Amino acid sequence: MRNFKWLSVTLVFLLMGIYNGMAQNYLDVPPDPNYSSDYLNKVIYGDTTSTGDRVADRVYRLEPGGIYYFNNIIKIKGDLKIVAEGQSNSGFDKAIILTGTNDQGNRPGRFAETHGDVVFKNLYFSCVTDKDKQILDLVRMYSDSALIDMENCFVEWPKLYVFRVYSSHNTVIIKDSYFRNITGVGGPFNGKVLGFEDTPAEKVVMQNNTMVNIQGPLFKGRFNTIKFFKFDHNTVVNTIKWPFHFEYWTNGEVTNNIFFNTAAYGENKKDASNQDPEGLMFGIINLYTVPDSLLAQVGLHSQSERKLVVKNNLYYFDQKVKDYLADWWQKDSVKEEPWVNERTKAWADDDTNFPYIDIEDPITDDPGFFEYPTPDSMIKKMDQWRTDGKKKTWWWVDDDGDKVSNATDRPHNLAYSTDSPAYTAADGGFPLGDLNWFPDKKEEWVTAISHKQTNGIPSDFSLLQNYPNPFNPTTKITFLMKKAGRAQLTVYNVLGEKVITLANKKFAVGKHSVVWKGLNEAGNKVPSGIYLCRFQSGKSQAVIKMVLVR
Secondary structure, eight states: OBOHHHHHHHHHHHTTSTTOGGGOEEEEEOOOTTOOTTHHHHHHHTOBOTTSOBOTTEEEEEOTTOEEEEOSOEEESSOEEEEEOSOOSSSOOSEEEEEOOOTTSOOOSEEEEESSOEEEESEEEEOBOTTSOBOSEEEEEOOTTOEEEEESOEEEOOSSEEEEEOSSSEEEEEESOEEEEEOOSSSTTOOEEEEESSOOEEEEEEESOEEEEEOSOSEEEETOOEEEEEEESOEEEEESSOSEEEOOOSEEEEESOEEESTTTTOBOHHHHHHHSTTSOOOOSBOOOOOOHHHHHHTTOOSGGGOEEEEESOEEEOOHHHHHHHHHHHHHHOOBOOOSBOHHHHHHHHOTTTOTTEEEOOOBOSOOOEEEOOOSHHHHHHHHHHHHHOOOOOOOOOOTTOOSOOTTOSOSSEEEEOTTSGGGGOSGGGOOSSOGGGSHHHHHHHHHHSBOOOTTOOOOSEEEBOOBSSSBSSOEEEEEEESSOEEEEEEEEETTSBEEEEEEEEEEOSEEEEEEEOSBOTTSOBOOSEEEEEEEEETTEEEEEEEEEOO
16 A cells, blocks of 8 residues: 655655665676676666667666676766676675776776766776776766765775765765775875865765775865765774865764874974975864965854864884884974874864864774784885885785785774773774674674664654665664553655555563564565655654665
8 A cells, every 4th residue: 555645755854875775776787697798888888878869867777796897998978887786606795897908008098077966876996907908087077966875885996086076055964885905106296086076065974884905085175165074983094194074064064083102204394394384293183274265165163163073093013113103203204193283283173163073082002903914014104205205106015015916805903892992982982993893893883773764753663774674584673662652663665655564563661672584565575675664653754765775
């Protein structure tokens, strides 16, 4: 039975998200048994209507564990959405996208150039050919007000950027992903995860990611404005430069992260004079005066309205990096990067003029990772730059020297002991850093985040996001009852047709969970797709989106 009165409003709210709901068209792309170097190029360029136009709202669905090559830049006048879904025969939960060479034996400059949204889910990208030739960037974006959404991806070996944005007012969401060996020729500033080229942005969220062996800043915003920036629960290991090449913070959060061997290059007076507007050491967090014209871009009228919360972070160097810094202190007065420089600290301490800037000192204990890549290659590279200043490079490889890591999801073990102070130092008593290293705690964390009610009506319950999501074959749906009462939990498909009623009874005050096994009322398996779970109690209701992957 359909219930379009509630579903029509709910669909508008939910399906404005990553997948654009039922407006999408999936094209299933099997792996090429011949491993053709131009396979993805041909698939995507050949996917047009009879008039030669791109297929609207197309999503390319690859097979987890399948291998897909590209050998030229994929240029799209529209959205580029690539996901991996389904059962993997290899046990690897990502589709494997590898860099091939063209007919002239050259590598492509990048994977894609887009003029629309970018959605990548469950993908592994190796951005280096079998001849050790790196592509420059994974994606360059040229469309204003577009979305980049990356989830559960693994990217390694681009030379300059993962995402390089040339357009304005974009939103970037990067979650549950792993970045490794982002490094290239040209000095310590090359090799970044995300950068904006002198353009304002709407929103950037980077959450529950691991970033290992990153040469340049993780994020380059420089003198741009971002309406909201959130860097939360990330684990950062072995970076040469600072995590944020960004001074115009207007509304941001840097919380619950681990910065380990981060900004290891340090600074001498010459470095500082070229990097900070006042010649101060840059620091991990750096604030500088935003011009009035740029404040107006984000709706602010004065510097005092800027907001920045920095808390529950860890900042630590291992002994090898400490020895490198001590050696270069003797040779060239190179200092360890401060958490904040003098200007930024003075602003954070000035509650009168900067009442919304709150910067807490980090934990400085060794988290005690079970296994992390040694900084030997990084120190070798930094020594060479400090010694002769030449902008050459060598491969920054992991301890095993392997450049293609599609055999495993996460090559190192950056979990740490439950006895570490970092284990309970995050908001809510959770571990610092990427919670994907602690799956049980990640599940608790997801459950603890209460989602807003979709109808805007105050209610006596909170419906939490199901976990896992996407799922196969079962998922847990949790809700909190603030007062006792009857509640109904029902699953619908995107056409508004009821699939199954999971609960319809009275519940006591407290937390309750219901498991959905991906079955309908008749006990039959339902197909892969997007499903809506509606929770209703009294006159209030809430809806979450669930993704079933068979």
